[in-house]
Amino acid sequence: MAIGMFIAFVLVTLLITFFTAKKNSGSNAYFAAGRSIKGWQNGLAVAGDYMSAASFLGITGMIATAGYDGFMYSVGWLVAYLTVLLIVAEPLRNAGKYTMADLLAYRLNERPVRAAASLSTLTVSTFYMIAQMVGAAAIVKGLLPNVSFNVVAFTVGLLMIVYVVYGGMKGTTWVQIIKAILLMSGTIFLSFLVMKHYGFSFSKFFEAAAHVPSAGGVKNFLNPGMKFGSAINPWGPLDLVSLGLALVFGTAGLPHILVRFYTVPDAKTARISVVWAMVIIGTFYILTTFMGYGAATILNGKLPLDANMIAPTLAHELGGEVFFAFISAVAFATILAVVAGLTISASTSFAHDLYANVIRHGQHTAPHKEVRVARIASFVVGIIAILLAIVLQNMNVAFLVGLAFAVAASSNLPVIVLSIFWRRFTTTGAVAGILVGLISSITLIIISPAVMGIDAPGTAANKMHFIQHAAIFPLQNPGIVSIPLGFLAAIIGSLIRRDPRAEGMFGEFSVRAHTGLGSEKASDH
Amino acid sequence: MSLRYFDNLLKSLYTVARMNEPAKPDWEKIAAMPEFQALLKAKRRFVVPCCIFFTIYYFSLLYLVGWHTEMVKKVVLGHLNIAYLFALSQFFMAWIIAFLYTKKSSKFDQQAAAFLDHAGFKK
Numbered sequence: 001m002a003i004g005m006f007i008a009f010v011l012v013t014l015l016i017t018f019f020t021a022k023k024n025s026g027s028n029a030y031f032a033a034g035r036s037i038k039g040w041q042n043g044l045a046v047a048g049d050y051m052s053a054a055s056f057l058g059i060t061g062m063i064a065t066a067g068y069d070g071f072m073y074s075v076g077w078l079v080a081y082l083t084v085l086l087i088v089a090e091p092l093r094n095a096g097k098y099t100m101a102d103l104l105a106y107r108l109n110e111r112p113v114r115a116a117a118s119l120s121t122l123t124v125s126t127f128y129m130i131a132q133m134v135g136a137a138a139i140v141k142g143l144l145p146n147v148s149f150n151v152v153a154f155t156v157g158l159l160m161i162v163y164v165v166y167g168g169m170k171g172t173t174w175v176q177i178i179k180a181i182l183l184m185s186g187t188i189f190l191s192f193l194v195m196k197h198y199g200f201s202f203s204k205f206f207e208a209a210a211h212v213p214s215a216g217g218v219k220n221f222l223n224p225g226m227k228f229g230s231a232i233n234p235w236g237p238l239d240l241v242s243l244g245l246a247l248v249f250g251t252a253g254l255p256h257i258l259v260r261f262y263t264v265p266d267a268k269t270a271r272i273s274v275v276w277a278m279v280i281i282g283t284f285y286i287l288t289t290f291m292g293y294g295a296a297t298i299l300n301g302k303l304p305l306d307a308n309m310i311a312p313t314l315a316h317e318l319g320g321e322v323f324f325a326f327i328s329a330v331a332f333a334t335i336l337a338v339v340a341g342l343t344i345s346a347s348t349s350f351a352h353d354l355y356a357n358v359i360r361h362g363q364h365t366a367p368h369k370e371v372r373v374a375r376i377a378s379f380v381v382g383i384i385a386i387l388l389a390i391v392l393q394n395m396n397v398a399f400l401v402g403l404a405f406a407v408a409a410s411s412n413l414p415v416i417v418l419s420i421f422w423r424r425f426t427t428t429g430a431v432a433g434i435l436v437g438l439i440s441s442i443t444l445i446i447i448s449p450a451v452m453g454i455d456a457p458g459t460a461a462n463k464m465h466f467i468q469h470a471a472i473f474p475l476q477n478p479g480i481v482s483i484p485l486g487f488l489a490a491i492i493g494s495l496i497r498r499d500p501r502a503e504g505m506f507g508e509f510s511v512r513a514h515t516g517l518g519s520e521k522a523s524d525h
Numbered sequence: 526m527s528l529r530y531f532d533n534l535l536k537s538l539y540t541v542a543r544m545n546e547p548a549k550p551d552w553e554k555i556a557a558m559p560e561f562q563a564l565l566k567a568k569r570r571f572v573v574p575c576c577i578f579f580t581i582y583y584f585s586l587l588y589l590v591g592w593h594t595e596m597v598k599k600v601v602l603g604h605l606n607i608a609y610l611f612a613l614s615q616f617f618m619a620w621i622i623a624f625l626y627t628k629k630s631s632k633f634d635q636q637a638a639a640f641l642d643h644a645g646f647k648k
Contacts, residue, residue, distance in 0.1 A: 068608060072590070075615045079583045082619055085626060086572050206604040223598045224590045224608050237591025244587045248580075268634060275623050282616045507556030514564060515637040517646055 003144070005329035009182070010159060010336075016174045017167035027367035028520075030168035030374065031098045031348050033263040035522040037173055042269070043276020046260050048176030049341040050077075050251075050277070051183055051284055052128075053135035053308075053334050054401045059285075060314070061307030063292020064299070067212075067221035069228050070292060072240060074285035076247035081281065083252040083413075085274040090267040091420045091513035092258060097520050099345075100258050100412060101353045104419050107505040109427040111358050116434040118353040120411040121255040123438060124404050125346040125381075126388070128256070129339055131400035133157075133389030136335045139308060139328065150390055156336055157386035163340045164347065164378040168371075169263055172344050179330075179337035184284060186330045190311070191287045193318040194294030209293040213300060221296050235474045243402075246479035250405035253412030256338075256345040265522040294318075339385065347377035402477055403445050410482035411437030414490045420513060423506040425490070426499035433490025440485045444478030447471065560640035564633065571629050575622055582618055586611050 028034055037045065055077065062070030096102030101117035136156055144152075163171050198205040210220045219226075228236040251257060261270040295303070295314045304313050312331065316324035351374035415433045418425045445451060452472065453465035475481075512518055555561065589597050590608055597608035 068590075068612075071609075071612055072587075075583075075586070075612050079579065079615055079619050082575070082579050082622055085623055086575055203603050210604040220598075222604065222606055222609050223594075225594050228591065229594060230591070237587075240591050241584065241587050244584065248583065268630075271627065271630060275627055278619060278623050282620060286613070286616055505552070508552035510565070511552065511556050511561060514568065515561075515641055517641055 005325050006332045009178070009329060009333045013175045013178060014159075014162065016178075017163050017171035020167055020170040020174060027098075027371050029170065030371045031262070031352065032259075032520070033168070033170040033173050035263060035265050035520060037170075037263040037273075039264065039269045039272035040276050041173070041177055042260055042264050042273035043280060044180045045173045045176040045263075046257060046273060046277035047280040047284070048180035048183070048337055049256055049260060050281060051180065051334070052338040052401075053132055053139070053331060055284070055288075056183060056187070056334055057135065057139070057308045057311050057331060058401075059288045060291045060295060060311040061309075062227075063221075063288060064295035064303060064310045065307055066227040067209075067219070067293075067296065068224045069226050069240075071289065072224075072228070072243070073247070074288050076244050077251070078278065078282045078285050080248045080251035081274060081278045083248060084257070085271065085278070087420070088252045088258070088416060089261050089270045089274050090516075092416075093261045093264070093267045093270040094516045094519045095509060095513045096262065098259070098262055098352045099349045100253075100255055100416065101349065104415060104430050105357070106509050107419070107502040108425075108430055108499075111361070113427055113430050114353040114357045116431045117412075117415075118349045118358070120407065120434050120438050121349040121353075122346055123442075124253075124408050124412070125255055125342045125349075126385075127400050127407065128254075128404040129342045129346075129385045130388050130392055131404065132335050132339050132342070133385060134393055134400065135308065136332070136389075139312070139331050139335075149393055153386050153389045153393075156332075156339060157382050157389075159336055160340045160343055160385075161379055161382035163336075164343045164382070165375045169259075169344060172340050173260075173263060175337045175340055179333045180280065182330050183334055184280065186315075186327050187284055187287050187291065189323070190315055190318070190327065191290035191294070193323075194290045194298065194314075197294070197298060197318060205290070205293070205297075208297040212296050221293060238480065239475045239477055242475050242477040242480035244479075245483055246402070246405045246409045246477055248409075249413045249479070249483055250409035253408035253416065254404070255349060255408075255412075256341045259345045259348060262520070266519065267516045343378050343381050343385070346381050347374045350374070350377040350381075402450070403442070406441040406445065406478050406482060407438055409437075409479055410441040410486040411435070414483070414486040418487075418490050418494070422494070423503055424494055424498065426494040426497065426502055428496060428499075429490045429492075429494030432493030433486050436489035437482060437486030441478045441482035444473050444475075444482055447473045448476055448478065449474070450476050555644050558640065558644060560636070560643055564636045564640055567636065568633055571626070575626065579618065579622060583615060586615060 059070055059073050062073065064070075092100070092103055095106050099117070100121060101114045104113045104117055133153060133156065136152055163175055167175070195202075195205065198208065206222065210222050212219050212221045225231065228240040230236050233239070261273070264270050264273055291311060291314065295310045299310070299314055299317060304310060312324060312327050315327035319327075351370050355373045355377075356370050411434045414437060415425075415430045418433070419430065446467075449465075449471040451465060452467045452469050454468055454470060455465055473481075589611070597611065598606050600606045602610065
């Protein structure tokens, strides 16, 4: 039945994709949905792009097993949107065209800046994408034990290629909107069932959460410390702060979230869409309380071993086969939609930044050619994602998502902020900031306990550390070191040598970024 | 008749075409206009305190949870402890700031429109 519902979702979204594709002509339509998406629609699409499998399956599983500390992810992921709302969304919409690099290239030397920004965009998108594909593997193992992962990876990959190559930004946006509505309905209904189980009494619900029978006696799951507590790991509290930094500053540097603000007519609509997204995402993350603690209490003693399967198992327990099928289909749809969103942002950056401006030296490239390159790039990105997912299917999902957020926070956010607010920011600073942020965050993760560690003999192959050696860096999350390094490199790089042209253009940039003068307009079609 | 000749021809055509373009506005002068500076100042006076506030509010949660775990375990409402209530309050904090910013920014929009009008740009 889960497969039937999933096929229904796919058919509906494919129909919409083909319908919108008919009107898809020109690069504005393909890359930015003709800038015609409404505020509430884009709010839903941002929420759809953001609430990935890691949010829905991951947080529920984490609260169910680690209690309060799992809820810390929920909090960070919403507060992060204040950075997007207050600092990034409007200037980006006003001064850019299709990608994050547009903002940097406005005043700086285009080729090096676009090459660096494109490198970090492709890196972040790839890590994020592999995480989604690998997440799909876990669900498939639980739901369809008879279907091999390779089949699923190919199905997800090919569908996503169809959405992106034919539907462009508009098709992808509608896939996100439908998926966000489905995910919210599923979450609200699952929370409703949990509360029904407790006779709609919050007091009974929280009483149960405060008294969860566990191996070491009754535990209070509302108390912090089960994951980041200093009793478990002396570096735990610092790791929590480091994670918080990566979440709060990483979101405003995620390429697939940033490109969404180009799909609306103006900065005001971009702002409205962030607020819509915050309402939807906030509601969703508050509801993780009910799903997570509901699973911890109701499924007590019969939690599935795979934490990713906890939300679907809870749905099965409370809502029976039909609801289980619905939640599983929603989980598939979530992965499919997020992967499509990542693919379009990666291929846009490839076509617009690398191809049109770096390889073709910024000579005039016909818009239809840029679109064709983007279509080919999405096809290639899709194939690469399928292959990487098959090769890396046993990798740790949290590690990959953490890497994506840490890289986004360390390499993208510092240069975005400095290019908006600092007159003296230079090309050298931008390239140094991006590269140092990128390299330091990746290096620190490689030498962290997420990758390095000595496993006891007999550990399952997919649970083992990659490098059998004691970790060199004590924290799981590199943000607390790599974010300041990214800022520092960008600032020092700019102070070494002044760039009179960039400084001279700051006045023009400021006027445009803060007033929307001459910004890209919505196109009629 | 070589490619270079053709290239030069294109270049001169381009230069002639450029000569007919209107003169570039003096952006430094426009950016220095009091209306624009007032807009930037107004935005800064709202956005900077907001950013400082939410950063302190958010990281004080992480600080208390990490280093004062026993204190935030104190139950204050029904079965709810300080840790959970403080975490829940973060959502409302974010929503309130977003709401205040939306209200405030309609004023910024008006200010920006008035400035553009005065600077001679037609919308």
